Amino acid sequence: MERYNKHPKHFVAVDCVILGYDEGELCLLLYPRGFQPSKGAWSLMGGFVQNNESSDDAAKRVLKQTIGLEDIFMKQVGTFAEPDRDTEDRVISIAYYALVRIEEHDKACVREHGAHWWPISELPAMIFDHRKMVDKALLKLQQEAGYRIIGQELLAEKFTMLQLRQLYQAIFQREFDPGNFRKKILSLDVLERLNEKNMLESKKGAFYYKCKEENNERGLDRIVKV
Amino acid sequence: MERYNKHPKHFVAVDCVILGYDEGELCLLLYPRGFQPSKGAWSLMGGFVQNNESSDDAAKRVLKQTIGLEDIFMKQVGTFAEPDRDTEDRVISIAYYALVRIEEHDKACVREHGAHWWPISELPAMIFDHRKMVDKALLKLQQEAGYRIIGQELLAEKFTMLQLRQLYQAIFQREFDPGNFRKKILSLDVLERLNEKNMLESKKGAFYYKCKEENNERGLDRIVKV
DNA sequence: ACAAAAGTGTTGCGGCTACACCCATGA
């Protein structure tokens, strides 16, 4: 008994704003659209939502296919449903953003798609409303990072205060005072200092830290005022 | 040329978390589902996204139909796309929340649907994942109210400090000190004091305020720390 | 010796909280 049949059905897609971090800057993974219209223009990684698949599942599938990684931090950005947003046919798209360690992704997988990492400050033109998705994703990332330590998602398992601070500077596009940043972060008591130092980025050497397990539970103080 | 045809299409709906404010408490408008399964269970107001209609448009249409009001404050909450969330058939639903002045809506229109305003503290069971939508909407409302004065949306064009404070107490589920609340709000310089007093709720009489026009532009200080 | 990052300490300002306090007036 199909009660809903008088209503139209639509293509539903997911588009992934895949963010990494490299050399002090946030980077976005884009791939070149291979056919007209807008051939050669850059596009987010996307895919259609299949039957028996939630949009979360679809986004995970796209991520697996394009960068070969699973269990990635990922959140919904919002849904874009203007009737003419896709020039080919109507497609309603649910945007997600994902945070990946840029060093760990499957480079062959990415190369195969002709994809390219772009620094956030120099993004090329993108198809459709993908630029809007990216901008909204970056805002959501700031919100997330303002309430929870974003560290292991974009850096490595262990990281130094310098690395974490530079990451936050990239996310919030502003400087943080080294001393104050350190004290603020440590006062939250969500990092664990390891008995190991990074000797590469300073003469004195900087302790590595890693996130404590319970970091996932939010509810901290706010870290960065917006 | 339909390049997407190998992919499935889906029903796409909007569901509206319609919030009002009455006698010191937030209220939610629900209507009873009229058919099996879950007949008699309560449901959000919803509707299907039509062709040539964005989801924002669809949500506005649903609001117009159910409470007879246009130009209502409204924001996207998120998209719910579990394959089995609707027991009848697969429907992907985009949830919105709307803020309405409970006194101004079209009561005949609402009665016709058998709808009922429920205080937030005593919500009945709802169908499908509607409860999740409501909870997420209430969180979004807190976020919004924390950065912008939510006043004219839920109260009247003009309102007293007492009314505004009680509204905020309902939204954040906690008490605010009357003096401090007043000073904080006025320091934002987004309200305009009218030469008119409300004599009904106190002996001395309280000035009415209304929102200045530019209140819509966000970017204020944070009002309530979460 | 110098530079550069690590790490700690100090000080001042601003905002928030918890009140105290007077005002106006209806019951």
Place this chain on the structure above:
DNA sequence: TCATGGGTGTAGCCGCAACACTTTTGT
């Protein structure tokens, strides 16, 4: 006159920003 909300003032606390200062070590 008492209770109630309106409205203002104030003292203390806390957090943050700015910045000084010491440590360590490679070049």
